[in-house]
Amino acid sequence: MTDLDASRPEPQYGNSSGPHHGYDPNQPRVPSGHSDGGQWTKTPGSGAPAIARREAVVDHSKQESWGSYVDGYRTDGSLAERRVFNRDGSRIDSEYKRPGSPEDWDERHAVVLSDGTKVTFENSGNVQRTYDGEGHLLSATEWTEDGPRPLPTGQLAFAGPAAPFVVPLGTAAARALSAAAVSLFTWLSSGKDPNRAAVLAFKARKYEKREARGQHELSWVGYVKRDELKGVCEKLDDVQGYTDKAVKKVLDVGDHNGPAAFGTKVHKLIADTIKGLGKKDFQAEVSRIKSKEVDVRYGAKGSIRIDALENHSEISTVCVYDPKTGERGLSLPRTIELAEAALEKFKYEPNHIIVIDVRPGQK
Numbered sequence: 001m002t003d004l005d006a007s008r009p010e011p012q013y014g015n016s017s018g019p020h021h022g023y024d025p026n027q028p029r030v031p032s033g034h035s036d037g038g039q040w041t042k043t044p045g046s047g048a049p050a051i052a053r054r055e056a057v058v059d060h061s062k063q064e065s066w067g068s069y070v071d072g073y074r075t076d077g078s079l080a081e082r083r084v085f086n087r088d089g090s091r092i093d094s095e096y097k098r099p100g101s102p103e104d105w106d107e108r109h110a111v112v113l114s115d116g117t118k119v120t121f122e123n124s125g126n127v128q129r130t131y132d133g134e135g136h137l138l139s140a141t142e143w144t145e146d147g148p149r150p151l152p153t154g155q156l157a158f159a160g161p162a163a164p165f166v167v168p169l170g171t172a173a174a175r176a177l178s179a180a181a182v183s184l185f186t187w188l189s190s191g192k193d194p195n196r197a198a199v200l201a202f203k204a205r206k207y208e209k210r211e212a213r214g215q216h217e218l219s220w221v222g223y224v225k226r227d228e229l230k231g232v233c234e235k236l237d238d239v240q241g242y243t244d245k246a247v248k249k250v251l252d253v254g255d256h257n258g259p260a261a262f263g264t265k266v267h268k269l270i271a272d273t274i275k276g277l278g279k280k281d282f283q284a285e286v287s288r289i290k291s292k293e294v295d296v297r298y299g300a301k302g303s304i305r306i307d308a309l310e311n312h313s314e315i316s317t318v319c320v321y322d323p324k325t326g327e328r329g330l331s332l333p334r335t336i337e338l339a340e341a342a343l344e345k346f347k348y349e350p351n352h353i354i355v356i357d358v359r360p361g362q363k
Helices: 172-189 226-230 236-253 259-275 332-346
Strands: 052-060 066-071 079-088 091-096 107-112 116-124 127-131 137-144 146-148 194-204 217-225 282-291 302-311 316-321 352-357
Touching: 052 146, 066 302, 079 172, 091 172, 107 172, 116 172, 116 217, 127 217, 137 217, 146 352, 172 194, 172 217, 172 352, 194 226, 217 226, 226 236, 236 259, 236 316, 236 352, 259 282, 259 302, 259 316, 316 332, 332 352
Parallel strands: 316 352
Antiparallel strands: 052 066, 066 079, 079 091, 091 107, 107 116, 116 127, 127 137, 137 146, 194 217, 194 352, 282 302, 302 316
């Protein structure tokens, strides 16, 4: 058992791009009464055990959204699976394809919410598919040079003939899908990777009825190669650079008292840098109060702060950068607030809103 300071093993990824056959929710799993209950295992008679070694990490600081996670490794040393236990009672069960194996997927993340609702996100190259707890295909999306684009999914049990599935607004299914996506995004954002960034993308809409708030159509949740992401969110490297420099400056000066004061100083430096550029489509510290049509004083009660916001109007996309100096990632309410504030700022409904959690030292 290791603590939070232990190095986090990185997943091994394959390069399969073959046709997709769907995942099997009935794939054999270790019985629920076992210490590894619910995790995937090999089909009986397939040879050596799937897992040769396990390592566990516990967050003794109690600052992360997760409490612990367990990694399972194959005999060749590659990461086979990972189970994350979140503090809110949910968990994430992940599988990673063995390098060189013929499977037509690279990784799968099954998010099980605290109420038992399950949503699975499966990636194969630049394509992501989502499934419900019964293994029914909900959506299919491809990450392109212009961002996420839906793929036709054929006739589904939950949608009209030959129409891609869209979770109806105001349903429990929509809320579960959003909650599962944010849970996965928060976990992925907690790591640092110089080559990839965790991304949450969705179509956002304005709503008149309060109960419909936050029911946005999910487009993508997961890692995207930084080079591919920069083609959509062009200011990624800039915001990353501003964040790293601000953190270094505050640490060098040492004039702060506690995490909150440290974060405030870092965000102010980032904002001052962006504001100094004077760019209409690249702004910082945007504060808005819902239903108001003008910007308000930064930090005013009831306002929503956006640390860095880029309007890429050519492809109808708004990129929301949320620099983090603490450990915790975005929450579902915070993500919704960021999206709705962005909609208010630019006065139009973009094809996509892309939220990027920027952490020091990722590049």
